[in-house]
Amino acid sequence: MRLDKLISNCGFGSRKEVKELLKKGFVTVDGEVCKRPETQIDPSCQKVYVGETVVEYEKYSYLMMNKPDGVISATIDEEHTTVVDLVDERYQYADVFPVGRLDKDTTGLLIISNDGGFAHRALSPKKHVEKVYRAQLDKPIGDAEIAAFEAGIQLDDDFKTMPAGLCTLDDDGFVAQVTIREGKFHQVKRMFEALGIKVLALKRTHFAGLALDENLAEGEYRRLNETELKSIENLLSKDK
Numbered sequence: 001m002r003l004d005k006l007i008s009n010c011g012f013g014s015r016k017e018v019k020e021l022l023k024k025g026f027v028t029v030d031g032e033v034c035k036r037p038e039t040q041i042d043p044s045c046q047k048v049y050v051g052e053t054v055v056e057y058e059k060y061s062y063l064m065m066n067k068p069d070g071v072i073s074a075t076i077d078e079e080h081t082t083v084v085d086l087v088d089e090r091y092q093y094a095d096v097f098p099v100g101r102l103d104k105d106t107t108g109l110l111i112i113s114n115d116g117g118f119a120h121r122a123l124s125p126k127k128h129v130e131k132v133y134r135a136q137l138d139k140p141i142g143d144a145e146i147a148a149f150e151a152g153i154q155l156d157d158d159f160k161t162m163p164a165g166l167c168t169l170d171d172d173g174f175v176a177q178v179t180i181r182e183g184k185f186h187q188v189k190r191m192f193e194a195l196g197i198k199v200l201a202l203k204r205t206h207f208a209g210l211a212l213d214e215n216l217a218e219g220e221y222r223r224l225n226e227t228e229l230k231s232i233e234n235l236l237s238k239d240k
């Protein structure tokens with residue numbers, strides 16, 4: 001990979017800023033000053049330094065974000081703030097994108113990565129990846145709604161959902177936990193709507209077996225740790 005791309009992806013600035021660092025002779029490759037941005041580097045066997053700092057190359061980044069209300073699940077948008085606007089520039093230079101979508105007003109667990117293969121597996125309809133949501137409702141649910149979700153819900157566009165899990169999280173039934181294995185547009189809201197119930201607030205708490213880190217305030221994110229990454233990759237590698 002090109003030297004300027006490698007350094008930029010590792011968080012040392014935009015490609016333009018990195019070119020300046022190179023020009024000023026701040027970059028060494030295997031102990032020699034290198035000023036050519038187009039130099040091809042094999043990060044597995046060549047040592048790159050910016051000043052005294054080693055450039056630690058990671059092929060892919062995997063972030064867990066607690067998506068805030070009002071932010072869209074996209075990379076760029078002229079009008080609205082996107083989830084990618086909220087991450088550090090080092091990840092933006094590395095071309096991260098949201099793995100799937102949450103509605104603008106949905107909060108909670110969203111994975112952000114630059115690993116296209118991972119995203120493809122996580123979003124493949126064949127994988128039936130489990131997603132869990134917490135929904136605040138305008139009417140209470142009871143046994144009838146739980147049975148209806150279990151049987152699958154007929155949506156307005158002739159699509160019948162797979163059986164979905166539904167239970168209450170409070171005493172009076174206004175807060176529900178929903179588990180689905182599909183990802184149709186506005187699916188959870190439409191499932192409730194089909195039963196005459198309005199979702200007032202929706203938060204995703206789990207995705208592919210990963211739980212939202214409750215220490216993350218809305219808009220915050222952190223890297224997935226090794227255990228989380230292994231467990232999600234393990235799950236996605238299984239044929240469903």
Ligand code: URA
Pocket residue numbers: 101102103104106185186187188189190202
């Ligand atoms: N279902 C919805 O209705 N909205 C979301 O953002 C995710 C699932």
